[in-house]
Amino acid sequence: MTGMNNPAKSGLQLAIGHASLTGPRERNEDFCGVATPEGQELENKGVIAAVADGIGGHLGGREASEYTVRGLLSDYFATPDTWGVPRAIETVTTALNRWVIAEGSRNAELSGMATTLSVLVLRGRRFYTAHIGDSRIYRQQEGRLQQMTVDHTWEHPELNNVLSRAIGLDPRVLLDFADGELAVNDRFLLVSDGVWGILPDALMAEVLLDHPDPQAAAAALTSLALAQGGHDNATAVVVDVLGLPPASLRDSLESAASLPLPHRLKVGHELDGLIVEEVLHDSRETLLYRVRNPRNSQQLVLKTLQPAMEGDQGAIAALLMEEWRAKRVVSPFFPSTT
Structure with missing residues (x-):
């Protein structure tokens, strides 16, 4: 052995x-x-x-x-x-x-x-x-x-x-x-x-x-x-x-890169148990939503890529890198990432 x-x-x-x-x-x-x-x-x-x-x-x-x-x-x-x-x-x-x-x-x-x-x-x-x-x-x-x-x-x-x-x-x-x-x-x-x-x-x-x-x-x-x-x-x-x-950035990139992107969400739509309440930002590459967790009424911000970015490995990697960095910032002046 x-x-x-x-x-x-x-x-x-x-x-x-x-x-x-x-x-x-x-x-x-x-x-x-x-x-x-x-x-x-x-x-x-x-x-x-x-x-x-x-x-x-x-x-x-x-x-x-x-x-x-x-x-x-x-x-x-x-x-x-x-x-x-x-x-x-x-x-x-x-x-x-x-x-x-x-x-x-x-x-x-x-x-x-x-x-x-x-x-x-x-x-x-x-x-x-x-x-x-x-x-x-x-x-x-x-x-x-x-x-x-x-x-x-x-x-x-x-x-x-x-x-x-x-x-x-x-x-x-x-x-x-x-x-x-x-x-x-x-x-x-x-x-x-x-x-x-x-x-x-x-x-x-x-x-x-x-x-x-x-x-x-x-x-x-x-x-x-x-x-x-x-x-x-x-x-x-x-x-x-x-x-x-422990999970590394590379593991996160490779595991998440194959996940499908959500379609464009509207107010009232649900994604992973979260209810969309407002579209905050709509750019060429990304979408930003205000969402609510109905289980505890917690207000959250959800960021995702535009559906047209499906398969764009560079854009996917950039978004995942953003998440990876945000999770490592511990400060009362910085929003927590879930």
């Missing part, structure tokens, strides 16, 4: 386990890895975990999966800190994809090699996933196991095990991205199809609940998949969230 128990209780605290078994196959073409930086790099980049399942060629499957995971875990940390997680991962995987295709064309023993790739990044109080192929990422909360990725396989019954997307299949990499807020006691599971293809989701959830230690959970899942008759390599990475840092 890899532990990340930051002595400063305010830091991101994780416990990580991983296991990868060859099974009856001649070689293990799966590969998994986790990078757990410290200090400023942890704050800027977060922790990254990945599972890949290689295919093709005499030695190509393992070459593709290992090179892709190792390359991603290394090069991700070399991208600019100003880049968002999706941009960083997409840029790195695009370069890795070119290498896999080029090597497969150049070396006959690696011909046709490709690999799935499922990636989890935990940074601050948020998670990010990137995915291509048919390995999977799950999230377990309060005992419920939720699949977070979609398998990229052909829908035809005779081709349902054939990948429609993977690293090395096409010059253009088309990754699925998702993100969301973390919670303490979240458990994430990254698995190859050698595990989920044998163990139903309900059984995987049961195994995770029966093994609180992430290393024991990863080992149990892979061993059980083979014991249940699995003929493929079996790989699992389990990541437990033990503690979270």
